[in-house]
Amino acid sequence: MTEKDIPLAKGPDEIPTPGPGRESKATKAVIALLGVGLLFGPWAAYAAGARSQPVPGENRALAGRPQIDGFKTFNEITAYAADHFPLRDAAIRGNKNLIHDLFGESPSYFGSAGNQQVLVGDNGWLYFMDDFNEACSPKIPLKQVVAGVQRLNKMLTDSGRRLVLTVPPDKSTVDTANLPKSFELKQCSEEARAQRWKAIRSMGIPGYVDVRSAVEKQEKEKGTPAFLKYDTHWNQDSAVTFVESVVKELDPTLLQHTQVQGGQTFTEKGDLDILANGAPGKDFPYQAVYIVRDGVTPRQTPEDLSKVKGAYTITHVHSATTGPATLFQPRTTWIGDSFTERALTPPGKITPFFADLVRVPELTKAVLAQGQDPGFYAKARARMIAEIVKSRVTVVELVERTFAGVNNEGSMWTPAFLNALQDALDKAPKQ
């Protein structure tokens, strides 16, 4: 049998084995120098003082130093290496400018977050991919979420306190008209969502506020989408509906002497637009809507809990009233995510209802802040527990994907968090 007859790759002689080209020493030196520049250039820049910084639009802490913790350590090393090599920010800016100048578009990267986080729907509508990812691959079983919520409710009720829980729906749960007809996670996310909402609505929590139904009702009445086209959040009308639904659950009389007023049009960036197209993003017009309560002077003071400004801000609300509108008097802790944050943005829709309220960001923000402020998570969690213990009422607002999609330290439904809260409640006097 000769090799020519074999219908498979021939021996290594078919292509000569690689050997160095016979070029001049000078050419080789140039190539070697270019190679050294490619691999060691960032470290030369480091020696000259260059350090990696987050770039605009990447408003997150860079990965923290890896901790020794089994295999997790290697993942942390990978994340740290990706975030901290010198000239990273220059490369991101340089590539963005190059692609923008040459093609008038934003670069997209294979496998990078920027390329995967947004689902483009019909008529230019943008959706957050995590809505679907978290539904199809929940990080925590739904049963555990439900059990966690029920345990929290029992713990607070047994200690004389009160839990009010609300779950803003994902944009892709409510405004489905512009979702693409087909996409990878469509079927599994629809099935998972149906199960999730069935479970949420049948948890048996007396203080559960069905804001999804309220927002869907409002959408039907007004005939306009509840959510924003380029953003994961809902519009100002939905924010008002959200606040009014929670307040009604706390005390329906609070809605007396309350007016909703349309304000001026202002511009705002869309978070999904930035995710899809890069910073700084376009300005989109929004119609402001305010809640005005007769005689109430709202006052809120922020407190930066983390060393990193803005990474984890606790907001204290102390409103006063001189008019007929009354305030909710019991001290209240309001744990919430960006939906709460947007309802607090001055002049604030939540603010004019409370005499003594402290808003605490949910725990995933503490986990993220830890990247730049090591050990911060424990501090944030302890503070959250202390605020719950000090308060008569705890409001928990977590958007659908976070409510059921976060595990480990970021979740309030883990035994570790609930046990720590139980210990603190046991030591505190009954309310």
Place this chain on the structure above:
Amino acid sequence: MSFASPLFLWYFLPATLVAYWVLPARFRNALLSVVSLVFYVFGGLSFVFALLTVIAVNFASGLAIDSDRMHQRLPQRKALLVATVGFDLAVLGIWKYAGFATSQIHNLAKAFGDDSSPILQVALPIGISFFTFHHLSYVVDVYRHSRKAQRSPVQFITYIAMFPQLVAGPIVRYHEIAEQLSAIPKNRFEDFAAGVPRFSLGLAKKVLVADTVAPVADTVFRMDSSILTTPVAWLGVVAYTLQIYFDFSGYSDMAIGLARMFGFKFPENFNRPYSSLSITDFWQRWHMSLSRWFRDYLYIPLGGNRGSSFATYRNLWIIFVASGFWHGAAWTFLIWGMYHGGWLVIERATGLAKVPDDRWVVPRRAITLLIVMIGWVFFRASDITEAGHVLQRMFVWHGGAVPAEVTTVLTDFRTLVFALACLVVLVPRGFVMGKLLDDGKSALASGLRIAYTGVAAPYAAVVVAAGTLSPFLYFKF
């Protein structure tokens, strides 16, 4: 750890190179062994113990097979070879195929009303197919007296686990590298200058071409068949055809270049496969290190083409069924292997494989590429149904508007890269970039080495760096 990642490019590789350059020559294989295991750990800590266990078994077996005592006891020697090969295949089988096998048994049992049959879910150690084939190559080469057994565990680990080829090949047969393991590389400067342009070529192919066109293929293959039009189906298949070539050959180029930087010469793995004139020609140009492995360790032992025509066709088919399953534990891979095996048999039976290279070049190239592209549909599809939908759309006209998903993903930059990649595939088949970079002595070759190292690779590196951009959604807060 991917070669096209910041951790590899700016931490692992520079640190390894510096250590390699400063260490005395006698420690360099030890260094490569250790850093290769560290490299492997990033794919899964527990897998490194599995890898070391398999290495230990094969190392000991090689020594035993090559021992004077065994040379006098031939039946026992053969039995030891069979046992070692059985062990290696069992390791591969359990990790790679047990899940697939149990799920098929489960489906079968379910059809008969029994839903209790368990499905095994086993995490797959990275590169298991590659290191298994390296081990098999080693024990068989030693058994055949092609090479002596390796006495140095360090050199053996270097052969099996050397990071340039550990996770994605090329598959280096033991007899191709045995002498290089003991020879101490002499000129680090020459090695680096020779390896870095090839690595640069691979990095550019992977990052700038394969990763750029990949979202087009991904988008098309996940589309609902009801809105998949015929032109869009073809667009997706062309995109995948480009992606898999530039990705895999780019990775091979990087592996060959990296090995060269450390004084090793790896065999070539690709030779302009899309310029093939027949499927027989294609398999002499695509993933050549795998073809050579199958030829040496399966096709020839089966009898090759020494027997009747039927026996030759049977052997060819067995090779390609095995090749299909080697690529993945799924029916789609099996069909892909059978499909290629079938074409090889047809070409051999009809004499098409022996048509001279200068006859009907353009139509033969076009038809071969078309056959290869149809095969890629099975290779890329997540299941047979999906492959069927895409093929149906490709060949039964279905018009309609271009879906928004496709227009969104086809940015101007991506369209340009797509078009350029198509042109590269179409250039005359005598032009092989990797060969020119490694062996070319012309001014053009030197210019291209400088261009790849000084322009293409740095831009690819910028894209790798920029790809770490991870905007946090709640940027306003």
